[in-house]
Amino acid sequence: MHSLLTRFKRSSEAYLTAVILLLVVVFGVLTPDFLTLGNWFDLVESYSVTAILAIGLFVVLVTGGIDISFAATASVAQYLAAYAAIRLNMPAPVVLLIGAVTGTLLGCLNAVLIDRLRATAIIITISTMSVYFALLMYFTSGKSIYGLPGWWSDSMVLFEMTTGPDQSVRLTLPIVVMIVVAVGTAFIMNRTSLGRQLYAMGGNPEAARRVGVSLSTMQWFAYGYLGLLAGIAGLLQAHRVGESVPNAMIGGELNVVAAAVLGGASLLGGIGSVSGVVLGILLLAILRNGLNLMGVSPYFFQIVIGTILLASTGITGLSLRRRRVAEA
């Protein structure tokens, strides 16, 4: 287990953990509210949707691909499900299925286009993002759907504990879904043949093809899985706010990319882990919350995110170059 420890020390998870601990101490000292357990659970819940999207995006990044259209996908899935629930009065299981299937199909459409047109994933998904979102706005005229049924919008607390006067810890549905998604994805990526093939493809696509990995199948899975998680994220987001607003989820894409990259995923593919991505989200969440509690402008948060991204990619790039020099 000694080697496991040394490997952890060199990993990006270790850096992230260190930075997070540092931030926790700093914010804990500066703002007394920060260290309350209640604040922590609220924080995790408010980032659960972003986390689910980032985990889905991570799977695509591992294959060496990228997808910008997931927020549009989530919005379409959410709206169709809300439409089915309110206008068509469909029962809960059907509504949920519609959300999940819509997301998966839109994701698979990305995979088909990327595979068949042999075009760069970023261009394809920028195009589909534009088309998915514009279709949604065109047909809905941007009108929101309010008053979602109670089974959907009522807050679901699976566990509650009072930790003091006016203070309680609540384990809510979004947190649980996020945990299930994280554990499930980590299992797929690390413990199944499928996951190993995804990593292999990201590391060396030509070699993967030669040993018999079907690159098309891998793309189908990666983009379809991100679509599925986007659908789930869409349903959860509506659950949290109680309505479906067509453009509510648009605009946060880059934060999700930032979280995945912060967590050690590379846009070149092949590396990263679910735990890294979750830590990346946690880092972003803590930063925003801490700065918020300190009363700092939200723009400052964006400055910090940009700087951290630059620093973390810079460190990775530099250490890579140093290693290469050492080898030569």
Added chain:
Amino acid sequence: MSDPVVQASRAQRQPFVRMRNATMKFAGVTALQALDWDIIPGEVHCLIGENGCGKSTAIKILSGVNIPEEGTVIEIDGTPYPHLTPAQSKALGLHVIYQDLSLFPNLSVAENIAMDDALHSLGRLVNRRQMIERASAALKRLDVHLPLDEKVGSLPIASRQLVAICRGLASDARLLFMDEPTASLTRSEVDSLLGVVRRLKQDGIAIVFVSHRLDEVVEIAERVTVLRDGRKLGTYPAGSLDDRKLGELMTGLQIEHKVRAHDCSAAAPILEVRQLSRRGEFRNVNFTVHKGEVVGITGLLGAGRTELALSIFGMSPPDGGEIRLDGQAMQARSNRDAIDAGIAYVSEDRLSIGVNMRQSVQDNMVLAVLHRLASGIGWVSPASRHATAAKWRDKLRIKIPALEAPVSQLSGGNQQRVVLAKWLATDPKLLILDSPTVGVDIGNKQGIYEIVHSLAELGMSVLMISDEVPEVYYNCDRVLHMRSGEIVDEFVPGRDSEDHIREHVYA
């Protein structure tokens, strides 16, 4: 090998692979014509020939990538097949190790070796313990040690090669094809690779080498099959061949092997290097290159040859010592200064650094002289670019459909000439060639040597870096031997024999 009993028992053994009448056509062009080829279990067999002779076609037929014409029979262990699919080929134990090794740099050694385990149905769980066991079993068979948890991307190239071999063993290979396995290895690494090959032999695994390095072919192989223009010239016992004879078989040309070794000491010194040092790379280096002289620097990889060249070329400033070019002390702070002073450097890694593959031949050739062709306001007229490129195309006899053709369409030898042309266009006094013929086949090698010789006739001084002793022996006037950052010997080809130099270098 010379043991008669061993010889006899080998002759009695059934061939593992028996190809009969293998023919392959691409769009009507015959790539391989009626090849009959046997591979015996436990033998080391070399397949050689120039680029385009049908070597890779033959291997692709066996790996199931190419489907041969009707009439082809492939017998594996006595069972005939009209052709193989990739899956069949793998199941029968035929395993190809490509030149790029096809490894996954982001995965661990164990994961790379046991990759086959992850190729079953997608939902299957990965059993880490089984994976580690499989990987260490393969390593044990080769009697080598590698860190199983280490990412392959952080291993040196020689270890990666072992990983690729182990992957073959882990998937129960009975025949390993190795494409140019020694191209990027140092001499001692080649030796340990040969040790591994011997172990594989003992296990009854057949090995087919595809190689350009003729001296190694002769050294390790038991049998050599030579192809030329899609036809088999024959299979020969390796003992009956030397690298000269092989070269002649491959090209069909009588290659003239004559030592150059002009005495140029009376000519004016062009490059004078005095007490040149750079910490950790080389120290107290002294030598002179005269006008029209070709000086070779040989030595093992890592001896500091390339580092020395880069310092002379102004890319990494020396810590101490002096470089004089044409009598002038040189204070090059960058390669730009060195180019202006009259030094050209053709890098070892021509494909990635030397040329821009997607750009045209012409654009590549004029790249280093754009500022000279440019008018006062920076305008480079198409006519002057074309004229410069055409001049060098003719001088170097580069065969291309058009100067506008992208370099990627050219053969390896012609790409090398484009790189040479790019640097010759700068009108250098000193041309530094770093491993100029790595990966170039023998016919094109000869062409490059001829260019070097004619440049020297024209009065250009050439510094040729190479770890192939025959290359410097037959093409240089003097040979310097570099070891651990110092120049330890000076040889004159002809006065000192090739074997004498080889012994010193590989000692």
